[in-house]
Structures are given as structure tokens and as C-alpha cells.
Amino acid sequence: MESARALTPQGDIPEARTTIRQDLTEVVTDLWKYRELLFTLAKRDITVRYKQAVMGFAWALLMPMLLVTAGLIIRLAIASVSGRTLTPGTAGVLAVKGLCWSFFVGTIAFSSASLTGASALVSKVYFPREVLPLSSLIAQCFDTCIAATAVSMALPFLGGRFTPALVWVPLLLLILLMFSMATALFLSCANLFFRDVKYIVQILVTFGVFFTPVLFEATLLGPRFAPLIMLNPIAPILEGMRLTMFQGHSLLEPLMVLSAKGIPVVAWQPWYLGYSAAWAVGGLGASALMFHRAEFLFAEYL
Amino acid sequence: MQDGYIGFHNISKRFRRGEIHDSLRDLLPYIAKRLLPGGRKSTDLEKDEFWAVRDVDFEVRPGTTLGLIGGNGAGKSTCLKLLTRILRPTHGQIEVRGRIGSLIEISAGFHGDLTGRENVFLQGVIMGMSIAQIRQKFDQIVEFSGITDFLDTPVKRYSSGMHARLGFSIAAHLDPDVLIIDEVLSVGDHTFQNRAFGRIRDLATSGIPVVIVSHQLDRIAELCTDVIVLDHGAAGFRGTPVESIGWYLAGGRAGHAEAAMQTTAIGLQSLQVIGDREVDSGAPVRLELSGRVADDGPGDEQIVLRVSSTDAGKGKSAVVGGTATDHYGVPLPERGPFRLEVTLNLNLRPAVFAIQAFVVDRKTGYDVSPGPIAYVQVHEDPGFIGMVQLNPEMRLIRVEPVEAPAPPAGVVSG
Numbered sequence: 001m002e003s004a005r006a007l008t009p010q011g012d013i014p015e016a017r018t019t020i021r022q023d024l025t026e027v028v029t030d031l032w033k034y035r036e037l038l039f040t041l042a043k044r045d046i047t048v049r050y051k052q053a054v055m056g057f058a059w060a061l062l063m064p065m066l067l068v069t070a071g072l073i074i075r076l077a078i079a080s081v082s083g084r085t086l087t088p089g090t091a092g093v094l095a096v097k098g099l100c101w102s103f104f105v106g107t108i109a110f111s112s113a114s115l116t117g118a119s120a121l122v123s124k125v126y127f128p129r130e131v132l133p134l135s136s137l138i139a140q141c142f143d144t145c146i147a148a149t150a151v152s153m154a155l156p157f158l159g160g161r162f163t164p165a166l167v168w169v170p171l172l173l174l175i176l177l178m179f180s181m182a183t184a185l186f187l188s189c190a191n192l193f194f195r196d197v198k199y200i201v202q203i204l205v206t207f208g209v210f211f212t213p214v215l216f217e218a219t220l221l222g223p224r225f226a227p228l229i230m231l232n233p234i235a236p237i238l239e240g241m242r243l244t245m246f247q248g249h250s251l252l253e254p255l256m257v258l259s260a261k262g263i264p265v266v267a268w269q270p271w272y273l274g275y276s277a278a279w280a281v282g283g284l285g286a287s288a289l290m291f292h293r294a295e296f297l298f299a300e301y302l
Numbered sequence: 303m304q305d306g307y308i309g310f311h312n313i314s315k316r317f318r319r320g321e322i323h324d325s326l327r328d329l330l331p332y333i334a335k336r337l338l339p340g341g342r343k344s345t346d347l348e349k350d351e352f353w354a355v356r357d358v359d360f361e362v363r364p365g366t367t368l369g370l371i372g373g374n375g376a377g378k379s380t381c382l383k384l385l386t387r388i389l390r391p392t393h394g395q396i397e398v399r400g401r402i403g404s405l406i407e408i409s410a411g412f413h414g415d416l417t418g419r420e421n422v423f424l425q426g427v428i429m430g431m432s433i434a435q436i437r438q439k440f441d442q443i444v445e446f447s448g449i450t451d452f453l454d455t456p457v458k459r460y461s462s463g464m465h466a467r468l469g470f471s472i473a474a475h476l477d478p479d480v481l482i483i484d485e486v487l488s489v490g491d492h493t494f495q496n497r498a499f500g501r502i503r504d505l506a507t508s509g510i511p512v513v514i515v516s517h518q519l520d521r522i523a524e525l526c527t528d529v530i531v532l533d534h535g536a537a538g539f540r541g542t543p544v545e546s547i548g549w550y551l552a553g554g555r556a557g558h559a560e561a562a563m564q565t566t567a568i569g570l571q572s573l574q575v576i577g578d579r580e581v582d583s584g585a586p587v588r589l590e591l592s593g594r595v596a597d598d599g600p601g602d603e604q605i606v607l608r609v610s611s612t613d614a615g616k617g618k619s620a621v622v623g624g625t626a627t628d629h630y631g632v633p634l635p636e637r638g639p640f641r642l643e644v645t646l647n648l649n650l651r652p653a654v655f656a657i658q659a660f661v662v663d664r665k666t667g668y669d670v671s672p673g674p675i676a677y678v679q680v681h682e683d684p685g686f687i688g689m690v691q692l693n694p695e696m697r698l699i700r701v702e703p704v705e706a707p708a709p710p711a712g713v714v715s716g
Contacts, residue, residue: 296390
């Protein structure tokens with residue numbers, strides 16, 4: 001006991017000083033130690049979601065299917081205005097993008113409320129609080145996987161192409177996962193301290209789809225605005241998915257396309273990928289650090 | 303299994319009263335204030351802040367069971383939350399070695415839509431058990447809870463008693479190195495309460511360090527080796543269960559401080575037991591009360607002695623007997639110091655009793671001032687039944703058996 005006391009100097013320092021590396025290592029080791037809790041909570045979320053639900057697993061398909069339908073309507077309108085017909089791959093592209101987007105939106109919607117929704121636990125039982133938003137994310141992964149299975153079976157008939165460019169898909173999914181994780185950690189923590197964050201989340205969920213190339217291609221915005229929308233960290237992920245899965249385009253090559261008026265528009269730049277990855281990695285590091293350092297205040301602020 | 307240890311070194315915890323900034327709108331002024339030079343020291347208290355726990359210091363080693371008692375808001379639960387790392391102390395060091403088992407909010411993790419079976423796993427994992435451990439102890443847990451028939455029913459259809467019983471059963475099957483218990487001593491019906499208490503006693507006496515918070519002082523007295531009375535966040539008194547409970551029941555620091563001030567016509571200084579403090583039931587104890595009457599005379603005041611049990615439940619009257627100077631026509635001196643000798647026959651059950659002297663206004667009947675206190679213990683007696691010593695006398699009279707006449711034939715007896 002004496003030795004332990006000597007190691008940690010007694011003083012009026014409310015928080016022990018730790019380095020960023022120590023903290024992040026602690027997050028990882030904590031999560032590993034509590035991995036069973038993480039998966040049990042995810043299992044709980046999944047079980048509860050499908051218990052007493054008339055539609056069962058159809059729920060997982062509903063959101064992406066609605067997105068595809070909405071996208072088709074918009075694309076039909078655009079096509080009829082510009083006097084073109086819809087390209088055959090449109091439904092496939094919309095399905096893939098819609099799936100990624102509904103994963104992201106579902107994750108932030110469920111995880112941002114995960115801490116405040118479990119106030120009884122947070123104020124009564126100790127465990128690394130990261131497991132709460134992350135278990136919502138895992139539950140969301142499960143839903144997405146069901147829909148993804150359906151989509152990937154239909155993909156060959158919807159214009160999907162089997163090319164070497166598909167090797168980029170796992171990387172893009174990883175970036176999406178990390179970025180969603182970062183957002184989940186950040187928003188759940190912020191929502192605990194500031195209850196108006198949930199309204200921001202609602203706005204994000206409702207209007208985010210207009211600021212992200214989900215229902216439309218970035219290039220449809222023309223030469224000036226196409227690069228601008230790619231500043232949204234999710235845009236390169238969605239566009240990357242489209243280019244690799246439906247056009248067999250390697251993400252290391254830039255791509256220009258001609259607009260309806262014959263003006264060249266930037267469809268892809270290799271740094272787009274790095275940009276998204278930087279957001280995902282940097283964001284995850286920063287939000288995990290913030291979450292971990294704020295964690296000990298959770299029980300007090302709930 | 304390692305040797306558990308709890309070190310709670312000079313812990314203080316500061317809380318805020320009222321609203322904390324809850325929306326982004328309030329954040330900016332707060333940040334501005336923090337960034338301004340002249341950072342605050344952690345010993346400072348701002349407006350609206352208070353110490354929920356102030357310089358509390360204890361160690362619990364294997365074989366020790368520490369009780370924390372005190373009124374509502376005294377800081378008991380905050381201490382436990384600090385111990386279990388739910389809260390972080392404002393200053394001080396907490397050291398806990400070994401796996402913590404906490405019997406706090408034993409069903410906090412339950413989800414109403416899940417069945418009992420699913421919830422056992424959920425709650426068990428939340429409390430820190432591994433799935434393998436739960437699987438291994440599953441049958442024991444279910445058997446202990448006594449709800450085998452409802453295992454596959456969603457918990458939301460459980461009665462509150464079943465809910466609590468299942469929660470307790472899970473918590474009771476943790477294999478902790480260190481045990482922390484908060485007010486879960488009264489769970490379920492009478493039978494289950496006894497079973498639960500037996501389980502806690504087994505755990506508490508298994509040699510691991512234990513910290514218990516409870517308002518059930520009799521349970522505290524039975525389980526603990528050491529008791530701290532918390533009073534507005536600070537350790538007001540620390541001692542054996544008997545002393546601490548007595549101190550707490552006598553009104554804590556406030557009561558003692560008042561007794562020390564002589565604002566009444568009669569000032570009471572000390573109450574001492576002469577001779578043995580531990581007696582057999584029915585035996586007399588002799589007490590000596592010393593005090594002083596103010597120069598104006600005793601006025602309308604008299605001295606009352608009250609004997610209270612230290613283990614009465616919350617809200618129950620603890621006073622089991624007493625006496626008053628008026629009642630026996632004992633005259634008080636006109637002025638100056640006096641000594642009053644009292645002999646009480648403790649025709650009481652085996653337990654610890656607190657005897658306290660009070661100055662009481664004769665006209666209103668109200669206590670003017672609580673006075674000094676003394677403790678006595680009535681020896682444990684396995685044959686004792688009930689509350690009061692009835693001084694039973696029993697004598698057996700042998701009766702010669704008389705031959706019963708044989709029943710007449712044809713009559714069936716029985």
C-alpha cells in the first residue's frame with residue numbers, strides 16, 4: 001500500500017495527468033477487457049429491436065429501400081428535365097450508397113442517445129462507457145449486414161461489375177466504420193453534457209442526405225460544386241463505392257467526366273480517399289480521447 | 303483470487319447544487335471563465351458548490367467489514383460510487399485491489415423486453431462476470447432466486463419482488479475479492495430476505511474486505527466490525543458498531559455539540575456507567591449523571607433518562623424505557639453542581655442499548671436539550687425470546703400416569 005501511495009503523489013490535482021498515448025491505449029485495453037459486455041449489449045439491442053416486431057428482419061431492409069425509391073424518383077425527375085433516360089445501373093448505385101448512408105445515420109441516431117438512455121447504468125455501475133455507443137454501432141452493423149446480403153445478391157443484375165477495383169471496397173467500408181465510430185463517440189458524449197445535441201442530430205439525420213451525394217452523383221452538381229461536396233467526409237466514401245463497384249475505376253487514378261453541357265467535371269481525385277481516411281482516423285482518435293477524458297464526469301452530469 | 307484491499311485516502315468530492323450548464327448556450331461563458339487567468343484551487347468552493355464527501359479516510363483489509371451509516375445526504379452512497387469508480391474524487395487517492403463485487407442497484411441492467419434467462423446473462427456481464435462464469439453458475443442463480451417457472455417470461459411481466467430477487471441472485475453469485483453493498487438488505491418477501499441476508503453474511507464473513515451502507519442499523523451491528531458515521535460528508539465518528547450506532551442515534555455531531563453548550567438552566571456534563579457495562583438481562587446497571595444548575599435555579603426543567611435500542615428500524619421509536627427526576631420526586635438543587643445516581647434494571651432482550659439524559663421542559667414536555675449518552679450491552683442469551691425480560695420461573699410437576707379405561711366394544715375411537 002505504501003509503495004502505491006508513493007507512486008501516485010498526493011495532491012490537490014483533480015485529474016491525474018496522462019498522455020494521449022496512455023489514454024488511447026487504455027481505451028483499447030478497456031474495450032478488450034469488456035468485449036463480452038460490448039457484444040452482450042449489442043445482442044440486447046438486436047434482440048429488443050426484433051422482439052414483438054411484426055415486420056421482423058424486413059425492418060433492416062426498409063430504410064435502404066425507401067432511400068432507393070426516393071433516389072429513383074429524384075433521378076427520374078432529373079433525367080426527364082435534361083431529356084435523358086435513366087442509366088440501368090442507377091438502382092444498384094442507389095442501393096449501395098443508400099445502404100452506407102442508412103448505416104451512418106442509424107448509427108448516430110441510436111448511439112447519440114445511448115448514454116442518456118442508459119442513465120440507470122451509467123450512474124450505478126462501473127464499466128468503460130465506450131461500450132454503450134459502440135454496442136449501438138455493432139447492432140446497426142447487424143442490420144446493415146442483413147440488407148447488404150440482400151443487395152449483394154442482387155448486385156450482378158443491377159449493374160455491379162466484378163473488377164480488380166473491388167479491392168478498394170473493404171478499405172472504403174473500414175473508413176466508413178471508423179468515421180461512424182468517431183461520430184458515435186463524439187455525439188453520445190456531447191449529448192450527455194448538452195441536451196440540445198439531440199436536436200442537432202435530428203437535423204443531421206433529416207438534412208444530411210442533401211449535403212451528401214447519396215441520391216445523386218457528385219458530378220451532377222457541375223464543375224464548381226462537385227469538388228465542394230466532396231469536402232463532406234462521407235462523400236468520397238460513397239463516390240468511391242460507386243466508381244469501384246460499378247465502373248471498375250481504380251481510386252489511385254483521377255477521373256474526369258463530361259457534364260450534360262459538355263464541360264469536364266472532376267469525378268475523382270486520389271487525395272479524396274486520403275481526405276476521408278484522415279477524417280476517420282483523426283476523428284476517431286480525437287473523439288475517443290475526448291470521450292475517455294470526459295468519462296469520469298458522466299455519472300455526475302446525467 | 304487475490305487478497306482484496308480498499309484504501310480510501312483523504313477523499314473529498316465536490317458537487318454542485320442546482321443546474322449544471324445543460325445546453326450549448328451555457329457552455330461559452332463557462333469556457334471563457336476557465337480560460338481566464340487565476341485558475342481555481344481544488345480546495346476552493348464556489349457559490350452553489352458543496353462537499354458531498356470531505357476528507358474521509360479509511361482502509362478495509364481482509365476480514366474487516368466496514369459499515370457506513372448516517373442520515374440522508376450524509377455522503378454514504380457517494381462514498382460507494384467513488385469506490386466503484388463511478389465518480390472520481392476531487393482530491394485524494396482511492397486504491398482498490400481485487401475484483402469489486404457491488405451489490406448496488408442490483409437490477410439496473412435489466413431490460414423489460416428480455417426474458418429472465420436473457421437478463422441473467424445481461425446483468426451478469428454488466429456486473430463484471432464472464433459469460434462462461436454465468437453459464438457455470440446459472441442453475442445456482444436461478445435456484446436461489448426461486449423463479450424457475452418464469453425464466454422464459456419477459457422481465458416486464460415480473461412482480462417487483464421477482465425482479466429484485468432475480469437481481470439479487472445474480473449479484474450474490476459474483477466471486478468478488480472486495481464486496482460493496484448498498485441498501486440491498488431488504489429484498490423480496492420475508493423468506494427471501496432471510497436467505498439474502500444469510501448469503502450476504504456468508505460473503506461478509508468469508509474474509510474479504512466489505513463495505514456496507516444501510517439504514518438497517520441492526521443488520522449493520524450484526525455484520526460490521528467497524529462503523530463510520532458520516533455527517534454532512536465528513537466522518538463524524540468512527541468506532542465499534544455499538545459506539546457508532548449509539549453516537550448516530552444520539553443525534554450525531556449536532557446533538558453532541560448542543561449538549562456541550564449550556565444554554566439551559568440545567569447543564570448536563572457526563573453520564574457514566576459505574577461498574578460493568580455488559581450485564582445479563584434483568585441485571586441492574588448503575589449510572590452516574592453529573593451536571594450543574596444555573597444560578598437562577600432549575601426553573602421548569604427536569605431531567606429525563608431514556609433507554610433506546612440501537613437496532614430499531616427506520617421510523618420506529620427506539621425508546622424502550624426511561625425515567626424522570628419528577629416522577630420519583632427527586633429534588634434538584636437550587637444552584638451549583640450535582641451528581642445523580644440512577645440504577646436501572648435492564649429487563650430487556652440481549653442487545654446494545656443507549657441511555658441518554660435529556661433536559662425536558664416540565665410544562666411543554668419538549669426536550670430542551672439532549673445530554674450525554676452511555677451505552678450498555680445485555681449479554682447474548684440463546685434462550686431469550688421477544689423484547690422484554692419476563693423473569694420466567696418454571697417448575698415441573700410430575701404427574702403419575704392414570705390408566706385410561708378401555709373403550710367399549712363397537713365404538714371406533716380416533
